[in-house]
Amino acid sequence: MKIQIDNDWWKDIFDEVYLQTDARSVCDESLTCQEVNFLEQVLDLDSDRDVPILDMCGGQGRHAMELAKRGFTNVTVLDYSEYLVGVGKKAAQAHDFDIHFIRGDARNTGFAGESFQFVIVMGSSFGYFVNEEENKGVLNEAYRMLRPDGAVLLDLPDKDYVLENFKAVSQHKANEDIEVRRTRSLENEVIYSRETVVSEKNGPIRDKTYCTRLYSPEAISDLICSAGFSEASFSKDFMCRDAEGGDYGFMTNRMIVKAEKE
Numbered sequence: 001m002k003i004q005i006d007n008d009w010w011k012d013i014f015d016e017v018y019l020q021t022d023a024r025s026v027c028d029e030s031l032t033c034q035e036v037n038f039l040e041q042v043l044d045l046d047s048d049r050d051v052p053i054l055d056m057c058g059g060q061g062r063h064a065m066e067l068a069k070r071g072f073t074n075v076t077v078l079d080y081s082e083y084l085v086g087v088g089k090k091a092a093q094a095h096d097f098d099i100h101f102i103r104g105d106a107r108n109t110g111f112a113g114e115s116f117q118f119v120i121v122m123g124s125s126f127g128y129f130v131n132e133e134e135n136k137g138v139l140n141e142a143y144r145m146l147r148p149d150g151a152v153l154l155d156l157p158d159k160d161y162v163l164e165n166f167k168a169v170s171q172h173k174a175n176e177d178i179e180v181r182r183t184r185s186l187e188n189e190v191i192y193s194r195e196t197v198v199s200e201k202n203g204p205i206r207d208k209t210y211c212t213r214l215y216s217p218e219a220i221s222d223l224i225c226s227a228g229f230s231e232a233s234f235s236k237d238f239m240c241r242d243a244e245g246g247d248y249g250f251m252t253n254r255m256i257v258k259a260e261k262e
Helices: 017-019 029-042 062-069 084-093 132-145 157-163 218-226
Strands: 053-056 073-077 100-103 116-121 146-157 169-173 178-187 190-199 205-211 235-236 254-260
Touching: 017 084, 017 178, 017 190, 029 146, 029 254, 053 062, 053 132, 062 073, 062 100, 073 084, 084 100, 116 132, 116 178, 132 146, 132 218, 146 157, 146 218, 157 218, 218 254
Parallel strands: 053 073, 053 116, 073 100, 116 146
Antiparallel strands: 146 254, 169 178, 178 190, 190 205, 235 254
């Protein structure tokens, strides 16, 4: 049975509970460090520490913070979540990092055209819209914001892996107190999920639904090219966590997609 969702689910799900339920991925400093190692390599970031980078849908800015630790001085984080943007701002101030945190919609950011050399969308944060035209709208906006020789990088769930290892139900302990249960259904390349979160001390604290679109290399390449980018290149098995023996949802095994603005 299809799980019913509100098309605007992404507006209020990324809050303090999210930082607990997904802490093993989005609050793991070691994992973030490995991901930024990869970013430095694939984007060839060594030559210019002042290169303008936009971390789009960047949450609390975990990648931006790691880039700032490494001396990058022109990093911007855009996210819709007021809570996560606030968390990121406080952390950047505490470390005296000059990171720009902006709350906004990835389809219409308000940034000037050709503002960035790179736009990165990490942590499986692309494909949130059931209407594919809205997902394309994110790519259209990335294209507009990029310099003529700039590039977009997407961190996506590996569709083949997800389908081969699909679990209709998964459970994990977020910490000693909180248990997370996720029920999933698949329809037309979109995974619909219901997440229930229960505290042993305080009882139920969350019952939310959300969705993520799965892309084959061919499908995302077509979408990227339709937004004006050059042909995409792919890196599979990005930060594969299958060997750890847990179900990390869409963060278990991922695919990196990179395309340049022609």
